[in-house]
Amino acid sequence: MIENTRSIDRVATAILIAGLAFVLAPLAVVVITATQSYEDFLARNFSLVPGTHFAGNFREIWTRTDLPRQTLNSVIVGAITAAGRIALAVTTSYAVVYFAGRGRGLVYAAVVASIMLPLELMIITAYQVTANVALPLDAVANMGGWWGALFGAPLDLQWNLLDTYAGISVPMMAQGSCTLILVQFFRTIPPQLARAAIIDGAGPLRFLRDILLPLSKGPLTALGIYMFISAWVQYMWPLVAASSPARTMAVVGLARLQEDAERIPDFPLQMTGAILVTLPPLILIALFQRRIVRGLTLSEK
Template sequence: MIENTRSIDRAAGAVLIAGLAFVLAPLAIVVVTATQSYEDFLARNFSLVPGTHLIGNLREIWTRTDLPRQTLNSVIVAAIVATGRVGLALCTAYAVVFFTGRGRGLVYAAAVASIMLPLELMIITAYQVTANVALPVNAVANMGGWWAALTGGPLDLHWNLLDSYAGISLPLMAQGSATLILVQFFRTLPPQLARAAIIDGAGPLRFLRDILLPLSKGPLTALGIYMFIGAWVQYMWPLVAASSPARTMAVVGLARLQEDGERIPDFPLQMTGAILVTLPPLILIALFQRRIVRGLALSEK
């Protein structure tokens, strides 16, 4: 059937062009500014004429700032968080969907509830826990004073995770959205799969390894990439959990480039840093856009 859709198509086209301009313009300005030198910039102020100083700016970022080291930290932390979140979610979702028995709904609810309150809202007490992960052990031991009665003094263990990769990564993993997505995905699989596996004599772990994992490869990699990017762009938690510039992540380092006292900030240098910090996840998104959307079971026809 052919109908006249000119007016709506024209409006849609205009909307998309405007949207593209809105999204791309800041990125273009970043790239152009990164090619100018500080002196250029001071002389001409804001200008969309590209300069020739990109290599110089990059060299300065490389030698004079902590960004290279912080970018490495970002790669490591984001990889740990992505693998951790997907791995933890896979195990939980498998237990919730494929096993009989009580408590499954409760476990699922406990994981999904964490989506509603982001880490940023409880930053101060999350910091407290990370500063001493043994806190709950101490609390249980000292409840009612039974530990002191046994040993003569209250239990006071200390296990500080601040300033370590574990301390930055673990709180970023405490979020159940991957569990939600994998449970939804497992429930769409045909129930005959697991039954066939049982008939063939495969145990639950064998079924997980030989059937479920190969089947879930698409969603798992999509989730992993998505979670990698999500961890890379974290700002508030790495800001408080790492105290020294060498330990923190690249986004925090970028924001710290601007705190340079009184003079006019070296915007070209900052924008060069912004490119360095943004490029890795941006390449991932641009390359895997379809796979991410499809893998999160959100359908891209």
């Protein structure tokens, strides 16, 4: 670099190696423990000697627990949530960046404000809204009792989304960070493009479909992968929004593996489950690391 900084480089290398050890050691312990059998584990307690029981543990997870089914649920919810968040973010940021009108600042502020208060903070009432999405319609209809006066009975629509894929994924879309990043990206695209498109006779929607979307392919895929992973690792909302085993997500299922705890928990089995639950997003991260980083840091340029 600039001057001879060998001693500092040495310190930096040591820090990075310590960081690598801190991140990788728990993962290594998980993998090693997953290869041991329950009997081995009881006999030797904690040990870093790999066993030969991984296939057996995996077969037990695959056939005797709900985790495979729940992993499929995670794939479905992750895909719906990612696609939904991207679609909502594209239309909103397109509106905010490319359309003149009194509302755009207001729209942007309303969206960005949602970043500060995560869904976990308002879990009780978000659950209530999901249990009856028609709640606001009922409330407006029965305000002052005008609906009852007109039709004889107060309006009582019920639309319960709990325990459905929509009910798990749509509330997780109510978060503006994706829009924030896309707005920053759209602003870096030269406005001449849109002007040229207008001169060529393209309308706003044509410009969005034929020019803006193809241009944003890279960042959109990166964001999509990131949002898929973000949905996959959610815990609190999927825990309360899905009560039946058929809609439970994999991370929740993993946490519940340990619940029948009278005896010493079968940690090798649990760690095998942790591998199944963690591997799909981990592979995505390791493969698309560069793209994700570029997608996320758009807003920071």
